[in-house]
Amino acid sequence: MLIRASEATEVSIAGLPHRVERVPDLVRDRDALGEFCLVKGLIRLDEGLTVDLGEAAFVHEVTEALNVYLGLGLNHRQIVALSKGWHQVLRDNGLIFGAGRGG
Numbered sequence: 016m017l018i019r020a021s022e023a024t025e026v027s028i029a030g031l032p033h034r035v036e037r038v039p040d041l042v043r044d045r046d047a048l049g050e051f052c053l054v055k056g057l058i059r060l061d062e063g064l065t066v067d068l069g070e071a072a073f074v075h076e077v078t079e080a081l082n083v084y085l086g087l088g089l090n091h092r093q094i095v096a097l098s099k100g101w102h103q104v105l106r107d108n109g110l111i112f113g114a115g116r117g118g
């Protein structure tokens with residue numbers, strides 16, 4: 016089954032399950048489009064974002080998580096750049112990975 020990134024409620028990162036929640040007022044209260052919580056295995060995204068911005072925030076938070084789990088040592092500028100690059104490639108090419116999972 017295919018799941019749009021903008022609708023995902025779970026995502027496996029580095030083989031670990033993470034919940035994905037859309038919450039109100041993250042931008043207003045935390046000055047962030049999204050956030051990644053290592054302890055809770057949780058990605059939170061502001062529910063008021065456009066689909067494109069929400070997906071960009073999703074890729075950004077996954078990149079934040081990978082930076083931690085894989086010990087990459089990226090600074091935030093690098094995380095921003097890498098996640099913007101990945102988001103563009105994935106969005107504009109509609110690439111699907113994982114043989115047999117597409118139904």
Ligand SMILES: [Zn+2]
Nearest residue numbers: 075079091094
């Ligand atoms: Zn960030």
